[in-house]
Amino acid sequence: MEFSKVQKEIFNPIAENVKKLAQLFPAAVKDGQVDLEALKAELGQFESVSEKMSERYELGWVGKEEAKKLANQDVVGRTLKYVPEESKHPETTENLYIEGDNLEVLKLLRNSYYNKVKMIYIDPPYNTGNDFIYKDNFAMNQRENSALEGEIDEMGERLIVNQKSNGRYHSNWLSMMYPRLKVAKDLLKEDGVIFISIDDNEHSNLKLLCDEVFGSNSFIGDIVWRSSDNSNNNALTFSEDHNYILVYAKSPDWKPNFLNNDSKRQHFKNPDNDPRGPWFDGNPVNNPGLRPNLQFDIITPSGKLIKHPPNGWRWSKETIEEKLKTGELRFSEDETRLIRRTYLYEMKGLPPSSLCIDLEITGHTRRAKYELKKLFPEVPVTSLFSTPKPTLLLKYILTIASDNNAIVLDFFSGSATSADAVMQLNAEDGGKRKFIMVQLPEVCESGDYGNAVKLKNICEIGKERIRRAGDKIIEENKDKKGIENLDIGFKVFKVADTNIRWFSEAMKSDQMTLDESAMTDKDRLDFTPGFTDLDVVYEILLRHRDIPLSSKVEKVASIGERTYIFADTVLVCLEENVTESMIDKIAAIEPMPTKIIFRDSAFGADISLKTNSMLRLEAQMKKNSGLKKKAYRVEFI
Structure with missing residues (x-):
């Protein structure tokens, strides 16, 4: 009998692409390797020597090949740690707030939300010469990072100021954006769409970059949004009163929702x-x-x-x-x-315009600052966000691009305007839209504002905004039927090191730490210091396709204190010893799990115990399933 291990990789994009290619062109994939010449022949492309050496039209920058490699690398030794004490209504909510480098987060979410996100909105750094961009050299140590005039946030993530004097000013920004857009595309549904706010600094480069990532035929439109309600009288040339929002779809056939105005x-x-x-x-x-x-x-x-x-x-x-x-x-x-x-x-509605100049419909930056000030009257929070986006703008985009059950992702979430807009629109039309906010915890100016929450980083602002905005929406709509069912909660997760020892290349030392001294021998063998059983369960959940991170996770106390089931389909048994009684109870669960995961160490070195336990499980499964034989898998940690 062969025993499968829980896969170490979370998602292998290269293997997925090769598999798709093999389905379309079997002759071009041999022993799992792509034969480029055979693929070109399948596509009717037979190049002469001179053609192979010819130049081609494309966007190029210093570091592009590294950015491509980065997009295709899996995340090893990292996971998302559930933080229940910072969550709101975690038992019922389907919303997520995730702290960490958004590239790591996107990769960690790729299994759970592959082809699941209906709409993405992002407001990335505009590369003005003063804002931070992410430095995606995950192997860089603190000393090397400091040499690059960088800053490190609370979680050790790397940020650099991309100054205009830098010879790779545009290249650095493009290298930061490329892998994030590439991975984000995997999360979009086939009828999904992404909206990207940008200004003149990188508008032209972003357009070419998106043409490459999404395809030029998937370009839907370039929205001009009037971001200022007053012109700048101190401008030396033109008063820049607008921003752009580039719109790209997963499929060129995408159509917006028409508007009733x-x-x-x-x-x-x-x-x-x-x-x-x-x-x-x-x-x-x-x-x-x-x-x-x-x-x-x-x-x-x-x-x-x-x-x-x-x-x-x-x-x-x-x-x-x-x-x-x-x-x-x-x-x-x-x-x-x-x-x-x-x-x-x-009339079925009017097509949305590429000109968003009606401030009563989309709002403006100053209005966005007022919204933050109303939610945080005790904090000078508007000084932290010079150009926040108004909820009116996000509600407008949601109206033309989402349906009532859409998953909405914002992986540069800032002050969490997107989450606020999702809750507001759901309150208005009874929708069940769900949000996923992702933000790096960039450090803010410290301050103790009386009895107010200490907002030490941008994530603290975002989470507190969602809490206050949700309560405000409920209060303002308290007489509305069904408002009590509005989802104003969110589960908080933070990027962290793996909890499973054999997943981590860095955890192969036999040296015992103080944290490990309190662990049992089997826990020390299987898990890293500071782990919780729930941490391990969520880490396993991330390795399952199509199971959202917001899925219900329950303890199955009838089996043991360390046994859990998530999404009503995958059972994770972390018991240190597995008995015949436990096997029988697992086999009797209704509905029957599609996968059952045990610890290798639960069976020790006794291979016969492991084999006999699995044979007993199989026999009991057959007995309980009756005539309707159901398939299930068993894996081991």
Whole structure:
């Protein structure tokens, strides 16, 4: 009997891509390796020597190859540690707040949320020359980091000021953004979309970078958002009153939700008491593209001739005749034009505009500062965020890009505006949208503001904002039916070192630390100092495809004090000794788990005990499943 180990890797993107390639082009993948020449032949590309040496159009920068490698590297020896004491309503919430380097977090989430995120919004550093960017050299020690004029946050993560005097000013920023966008794309659903705020500093480079990551055909639009409600009178050239929001979709076929805006439909009237309701004359009757087969002239009832538009009519002759009968089309009084009548009841909505200049709809930066000030009246928090985003802007984006059950991700979450907007919109339309906020705990100015929470880093601000904003939304909507069901909670996780000893290359020393001295022999063998059973369970959860991190984790006390089940499907038995009684109870669980995980050390060196226990489990599983035989797996830590 062979026994499987819990996989060490969380997600291997290269292996996934090779597997997809093998399905499309079997001849191009041999023994798990890609034959590039064979692949080109499959695609009909037969290059001459001169063509192979020719230059190609692409975005290049110093460090690009390293950025590509980084995007494809798995995260080894890292996990997400659940922090229940900082969470809100953890038993019922489906929202997440995760502290740590967002590249590590995205990679750690890739299994759980692969093709699951409907919408991503990010407001990354704009590379103005003063803001921090992430330094993705995870092997760099503190002394080396300090030599690079860097700072280290509370968790030891690396940040550097990317000054404009730096010869690799743009390259550093691109190397930071590339792997994050590459991994984020894996998380997007096939009908998912990403919105990226940016200004003129890196707008052109970001556009080319996104063309490479998502494909130029997946470019949806470039929204110009009016971020300032007043022009800067001190500007030397132009007053920069706008930012951009680049929009890219996972699929080129993506379409936004159309908008119902009554203010833009005031031109619909019903002066002739048409039984079909308000109408508007003026929509085009010409074809947007050249259609020679629709280039025909029309004879009016009085015999007048109406020439066809240059490209032809929008419909065939038969369809036009039918629309004339129904009244959707009619002739002008002088019978020189064909007029199209559009009824309000037929309108499915208006397409969103690439110009977001209506501050009553999307808000502005100063409004965003007021929102923070109202939530934190005791803290000069607005000085920490010079350009926060208003919730109106995020609600507008959510309205055009999400459905009621969408998972919304923001991995540069800052003051957590995205989370606030998700809760507000859910309160308004009864939606069940879920948010995932990711933020590096960049250190803030320390301060003790009376009885207020000490906001020592940006994550503390973000979490406290969600707590206060959620309570505020409940209070403002207390008379609304069903408001008590609004999810205003969140589970907090923090990036941490692995809890499972054999997952960590750094934990192979036999030297005992003080923390280890309190551990049992088997725990010392299997786990790292400071672990909890719940930490281990969540680390195992991260290695399972399609099981969200917000899934319910329960202790199965009937089996033992160290046995858990998550998502009602994977049982994790961390008991130090496994008895026949435990095996029988595990086999009797309903519904039957799809996977059961034991500790190798629970069976010691007795291979026969392990084999007999698994045979007993199999027999009991068959007995309890009856005629409906169900499949399950067993793995070991």
